[in-house]
Amino acid sequence: MAGRDLHSTWARLLVRSLADAGARDIVSSPGARSTPLLIAALAHPDLTVHSIIDERSAAFFAVGQAKVTGRASVLLCTSGSAGAHYYPALVEASEAGVPVIAITADRPRELQGNKAPQTIDQTNLYGRFARDYFDAGMPDGTEDALRALRRKAAQSWSRAHGAKPGPVQINAPFRKPLEPREPNDEGRALRKLADEIAREPVVRAERPEARAHPDAVARLAEKVRRAERGVIACGPGALANGGARNALYALATRLGWPVLAESTSQFRFTGEASETRIDFFDTVLRSDEFRARMKPDLVLSIGGTLTSMAWPLYRAAHPEAFLAVLAEHDWSDASNRAGEIVFGPVAQTIDSLAHALSAQDAGAHADRNATDPSWLASWKRADAHAAGALADRFESDAPLTEGALTHHLVRSLPAGSLLALGNSLPVRDVDWYAQGAARDLAVWSQRGANGIDGLLSGAAGAASQWPGRTALLVGDVSLLHDLHGILTAVHAPKPLTVVVPVNGGGRIFDLLPLARTGAVPAEAFLYWTTPREPDFAGLARSLGATCLPVDTVSSLEKALTESTELPGCTMIIASIAPRTVAAEQEEIRAAATQAIDRDHA
Missing domain, CATH: 3.40.50.970 (Thiamin diphosphate (ThDP)-binding fold, Pyr/PP domains)
Structure with missing residues (x-):
C-alpha cells in the first residue's frame, strides 16, 4: 500500500x-x-x-x-x-x-x-x-x-x-x-x-579544548620544586593516557621520584626496564617498617583512586604529606586530603608541569631543593626484594596458581596487545604478579563504577576496535554474571582470548578482614564467596566458543600459544585450588617483607 x-x-x-x-x-x-x-x-x-x-x-x-x-x-x-x-x-x-x-x-x-x-x-x-x-x-x-x-x-x-x-x-x-x-x-x-x-553540512559544535589552568600548574610546580621526597602514584586512566608515558617517566627521572603505576593507569607496561617504576609497590607497602620509614613530603596522584589495598595504609601513615592530584575531569580525592587538584588532559598537564619546572629552575627559583638521593634507591631496593620473592616461582610445571596464571598470560601477549582486566581479583593479580618490563601493553578495564557486570561483553566490544590482539582475564563469578557475553564475543568481528581462573568463587573475600576475624562461620562465608560449580567448558562450547581447559603451567603455555591462531572466542578455563589464592599471597608478602626489613635493619 x-x-x-x-x-x-x-x-x-x-x-x-x-x-x-x-x-x-x-x-x-x-x-x-x-x-x-x-x-x-x-x-x-x-x-x-x-x-x-x-x-x-x-x-x-x-x-x-x-x-x-x-x-x-x-x-x-x-x-x-x-x-x-x-x-x-x-x-x-x-x-x-x-x-x-x-x-x-x-x-x-x-x-x-x-x-x-x-x-x-x-x-x-x-x-x-x-x-x-x-x-x-x-x-x-x-x-x-x-x-x-x-x-x-x-x-x-x-x-x-x-x-x-x-x-x-x-x-x-x-x-x-x-x-x-x-x-x-x-x-x-x-x-x-x-x-x-x-x-547540508551537519552543524559542528566542538567543545572548548580543556587545558590545565596555568595558575594551578605554577602552584604545583613550586610545591614539586621544593619537595625532597616525592611519590608519583598512578591509578586507573583512559587508554589515551598511554601517550604520556615518556613524559611521565622523564619527569620522574628528573625529580628522582618513584613511580607507583597500577596496570590500569596505562603507565605500567612499557616493555622495558625503568629507573623509577616500582612494579610491586603493593607488596612493598605491606612491610610496616618500610611503610613507616618512607615518609614522603609530596604525593602526586594521577588518574583515579588506586586499587591497591596497601596504598591507603601508606597514605594514612603520612597524612601530613601534601597531596596533589592530576585529574581529567573528576574530583579524584577519595582520601579527602588533597591540597591541589589540577584538572585537564593528563598528558598536557604533565608537559605543562615539566615546562613550569624548567622555567622556575632557569629563573629566580634556581634554589630548588635537591631530592634525597637515598629516597629512590630505597624504593628500588625494596622493589627488587619483592621481585625476588617471585623469582622462579612460576616456572616449574606445577599445578596452576593465581600468580602463575597471571604471570604467564602477560608474558604471552605480543607487544601492542590489549590486556582486558576484570574487577575484584584479576585487576589486582596483574599488579601483584606482572612486571612492567614484561611487555608493552595497553590495559582496558571497567574502573568507572568498578562492577563485575558486563566484563566479557565490554572486552568483546574493545576487541572489535583494537588493532592488535586482545585477551581478557576475568573471574569465574564475573563470567557467570555475563554469560551472554560469551555469545556476544563469539559473534564479534575480531577474536578474543578469555582466561578464567576457576577457583571456587569470589576468592578476594579470603583476603579481606572478614575472612580473618572469625566473625562469620565457614558455612555462612559461602554467601560472600558464592562458589558455583557449573560445567564452564560445556557452557562455553554450547554457546560456540572454543574451550581449552588447563591445570598446569605447561598446559597453560600451550593453550595461550594455541589461542593466538584461533578465530572467534577462545576460553581458557584454568583450574585453581580455592585455598591457594590467599596462601600464595601471604607466602610472597612474608618473604618480601622479611627481605625488605632485613635490608633496612
Missing part, C-alpha cells in the same frame, strides 16, 4: 545525521518498535551494525568500543523494559567519562499511561547518569521538524563528547505501521525535502 512512508524518512534522517556527526557503530538489539531505525542503519554505507540479543550485553559492548575509540557507539533498542537493561553499562560510561548514545524506541503519546503493552515512561530513563536527554518527537513531515531532528542528532553527539564525555539518551517514538511503505507523491516529496536537508 502506498503512503507518505513518514517513518522511514524520519528514521533515515536521524540515522544519517548521527553518521554525519561521526557515528560509525550501531549496536542493535531485536524488537519491533525500533524497526524504522534499524532498517535505516543497515542501509547506511558508513555504519557497521552489531546485533546483540541482550540489551545489557549490548550496552557494555558499546561502552567497550568507545573506551578504545573515544567515539560514541550508538545503542538501539525497542520500547518498554529494553532500555532499562542499558542502565548498568551507562552508569559505567558516566563514571568513566565514556561517550555513548542510547536510542530508545518508544510508543506514541496515546499509548502512555494506559497499560498499553510494552510501554513505560522512558523520559530521562538514565537520570543524572546521562549527560542529556533528547525527545526526537513523533515523526513530522514539516521542514522545521525535520531540521530540528537533524539538529538534535548533532546536539546529542556534541553532548556525549562534551567536557566530561558520557551517555546521552534519544527517545524516538513511532506509531504503527512500522514497516516501510512504497511512497506516494506526497511521500516522495517528503523524502526529497529530507534528503536536501541531509545534504
Whole structure:
C-alpha cells in the first residue's frame, strides 16, 4: 500500500545525521518498535551494525568500543523494559567519562499511561547518569521538524563528547505501521525535502579544548620544586593516557621520584626496564617498617583512586604529606586530603608541569631543593626484594596458581596487545604478579563504577576496535554474571582470548578482614564467596566458543600459544585450588617483607 512512508524518512534522517556527526557503530538489539531505525542503519554505507540479543550485553559492548575509540557507539533498542537493561553499562560510561548514545524506541503519546503493552515512561530513563536527554518527537513531515531532528542528532553527539564525555539518551517514538511503505507523491516529496536537508553540512559544535589552568600548574610546580621526597602514584586512566608515558617517566627521572603505576593507569607496561617504576609497590607497602620509614613530603596522584589495598595504609601513615592530584575531569580525592587538584588532559598537564619546572629552575627559583638521593634507591631496593620473592616461582610445571596464571598470560601477549582486566581479583593479580618490563601493553578495564557486570561483553566490544590482539582475564563469578557475553564475543568481528581462573568463587573475600576475624562461620562465608560449580567448558562450547581447559603451567603455555591462531572466542578455563589464592599471597608478602626489613635493619 502506498503512503507518505513518514517513518522511514524520519528514521533515515536521524540515522544519517548521527553518521554525519561521526557515528560509525550501531549496536542493535531485536524488537519491533525500533524497526524504522534499524532498517535505516543497515542501509547506511558508513555504519557497521552489531546485533546483540541482550540489551545489557549490548550496552557494555558499546561502552567497550568507545573506551578504545573515544567515539560514541550508538545503542538501539525497542520500547518498554529494553532500555532499562542499558542502565548498568551507562552508569559505567558516566563514571568513566565514556561517550555513548542510547536510542530508545518508544510508543506514541496515546499509548502512555494506559497499560498499553510494552510501554513505560522512558523520559530521562538514565537520570543524572546521562549527560542529556533528547525527545526526537513523533515523526513530522514539516521542514522545521525535520531540521530540528537533524539538529538534535548533532546536539546529542556534541553532548556525549562534551567536557566530561558520557551517555546521552534519544527517545524516538513511532506509531504503527512500522514497516516501510512504497511512497506516494506526497511521500516522495517528503523524502526529497529530507534528503536536501541531509545534504547540508551537519552543524559542528566542538567543545572548548580543556587545558590545565596555568595558575594551578605554577602552584604545583613550586610545591614539586621544593619537595625532597616525592611519590608519583598512578591509578586507573583512559587508554589515551598511554601517550604520556615518556613524559611521565622523564619527569620522574628528573625529580628522582618513584613511580607507583597500577596496570590500569596505562603507565605500567612499557616493555622495558625503568629507573623509577616500582612494579610491586603493593607488596612493598605491606612491610610496616618500610611503610613507616618512607615518609614522603609530596604525593602526586594521577588518574583515579588506586586499587591497591596497601596504598591507603601508606597514605594514612603520612597524612601530613601534601597531596596533589592530576585529574581529567573528576574530583579524584577519595582520601579527602588533597591540597591541589589540577584538572585537564593528563598528558598536557604533565608537559605543562615539566615546562613550569624548567622555567622556575632557569629563573629566580634556581634554589630548588635537591631530592634525597637515598629516597629512590630505597624504593628500588625494596622493589627488587619483592621481585625476588617471585623469582622462579612460576616456572616449574606445577599445578596452576593465581600468580602463575597471571604471570604467564602477560608474558604471552605480543607487544601492542590489549590486556582486558576484570574487577575484584584479576585487576589486582596483574599488579601483584606482572612486571612492567614484561611487555608493552595497553590495559582496558571497567574502573568507572568498578562492577563485575558486563566484563566479557565490554572486552568483546574493545576487541572489535583494537588493532592488535586482545585477551581478557576475568573471574569465574564475573563470567557467570555475563554469560551472554560469551555469545556476544563469539559473534564479534575480531577474536578474543578469555582466561578464567576457576577457583571456587569470589576468592578476594579470603583476603579481606572478614575472612580473618572469625566473625562469620565457614558455612555462612559461602554467601560472600558464592562458589558455583557449573560445567564452564560445556557452557562455553554450547554457546560456540572454543574451550581449552588447563591445570598446569605447561598446559597453560600451550593453550595461550594455541589461542593466538584461533578465530572467534577462545576460553581458557584454568583450574585453581580455592585455598591457594590467599596462601600464595601471604607466602610472597612474608618473604618480601622479611627481605625488605632485613635490608633496612
